[in-house]
Amino acid sequence: MHANVLKPVLIIGGSGVVGAQGAHALRRLHPDLPIAIAGRDLARAEAVAAQVGNAQGVRVDLQRADLGLGEDTRFSAVVLFVKDDTLNSLKYAQRHGLPYISTSSGSFEIAPEVARHLRHPAAAPILLASHWLAGAATLPVLHFAQDFRRLDTIRIAALLDEQDMGGPAAAADYERLTSAAAAQILEHGRWRWVRDAAAASRFLSVDGTQVEAAAYSPMDVVTLAAATDAHSIRLDLALGETASRRRGEAFSTEIVIELEGERRDGAWVRSRHELVHPQGQAPITALGIALGIERLLGLAGGAAVAPGLYTPDGLIDPAYHLQRLAEFGVRIERKPDLVLAEPIAA
Known part of the structure; x- marks a missing residue:
């Protein structure tokens, strides 16, 4: 799958310190991939989007089931650089069949995400990437x-x-x-x-x-x-x-x-x-999430990933990651x- 045929990757928290670096890392890996920088502050999101290039800023509201984006807006993946206590972002990804990356949950916090997958196993590929960096x-x-x-x-x-x-x-x-x-x-x-x-x-x-x-x-x-x-x-x-x-x-x-x-x-x-x-730490974290995005979308390492529950080691070759x-x-x-x-x- 080529980057230029994909809808934008929605990066929630993309205007934050680490999220912005994640967007820049993804841009370095895939110059033509559309990106949507999402945050509560639209002006800040648009400023980061302008720096990243081929990107747009959007406002999100994690308290809403549609994230404040409407159900007709289309993306290719949903990436979280913040903790979503509502899981509305995951529900949104599952409804639309979008790859989803979680980055902020401790090992003692993943039960809600796992339960969502078990209830809807064919809805979307979910990458639990809440590992150190x-x-x-x-x-x-x-x-x-x-x-x-x-x-x-x-x-x-x-x-x-x-x-x-x-x-x-x-x-x-x-x-x-x-x-x-x-x-x-x-x-x-x-x-x-x-x-x-x-x-x-x-x-x-x-x-x-x-x-x-x-x-x-x-x-x-x-x-x-x-x-x-x-x-x-x-x-x-x-x-x-x-x-x-x-x-x-x-x-x-x-x-x-x-x-x-x-x-x-x-x-x-x-x-x-x-x-x-x-x-x-920010550049390493940013790269790790960017590698997860490209693998889920089939931009590196194989075809786009099928629905399922994954950790980075199940998708990304360790030698490639180290390189x-x-x-x-x-x-x-x-x-x-x-x-x-x-x-x-x-």
């Missing part, structure tokens, strides 16, 4: 995991600079996801919900500084548990000062991935990969593997 940790983990014959432990640590919170929507997501519920982890094969001292952890930033962190529950842990046979999986998040800012530079964003298990040559090892973007991350400015570094003296306990 829209899959920026999960998809690389699955790529790096190919070096292992058996993967036992997955540890993801994310350092978000305190100056890199983004706009009000991102700040609201962070507050909700870190305070509303305990964090979900997989520990020695058992699911646990942890908070306070049980959730606390530490990890090394990319410059070797020890950082205090806590378990966090976007969709990464449950997705990786379904995709691998690892017995222990957790994602820890720290809000603080990134290594670049400690050097006196602008903030960046850091993702550290540590995998333990039996390498394909039979050695028991711990691997460490570091992913850093010098402009913070795009590098093209969009992510520095990816693998540290030497640490060979372990004893096999890891099952």
Whole structure:
């Protein structure tokens, strides 16, 4: 399917900090794809649309079943960069048979979306992309995991600079996801919900500084548990000062991935990969959502996606994702593997 035959992609929250970058990332990937920038403030949406090009600004009202757009307006997909507590955006997408991407739900919040799909399984393809930076940790983990014959432990640590919170929507997501519920982890094969001292952890930033962190529950842990046979999986998040800012530079964003298990040559090892973007979290999130849009619409990686319920790893090839991350400015570094003296306990 060619971009120039599609109706506009409706990006709700597209005039916000991350949503606007998402629109620009999509434009970079697909110069001819029509885009509709949707928000509550029409003037702001139109200003972003003018910057993106081949785009229009529209006003949306998530309290209305038709989103304030009318039932005759036509789009090719619906993308959320804000939390829609009404699910009117999902209902709208299902009524019109449009691909839908959700980006702001913790693992403990997806039941309403899942229930909508179960009730209407043939209505639309739904991509649950509420992973850390829209899959920026999960998809690389699955790529790096190919070096292992058996993967036992997955540890993801994310350092978000305190100056890199983004706009009000991102700040609201962070507050909700870190305070509303305990964090979900997989520990020695058992699911646990942890908070306070049980959730606390530490990890090394990319410059070797020890950082205090806590378990966090976007969709990464449950997705990786379904995709691998690892017995222990957790994602820890720290809000603080990134290594670049400690050097006196602008903030960046850091993702550290540590995998333990039996390498394909039979050695028991711990691997460490570091992913850093010098402009913070927004460009990575924007790219992740843009890759989801292009895959759902059949603009890359295969034909347009059939109705169903998906996570990014079920649609996007990890190697392709990693390639795009590098093209969009992510520095990816693998540290030497640490060979372990004893096999890891099952």
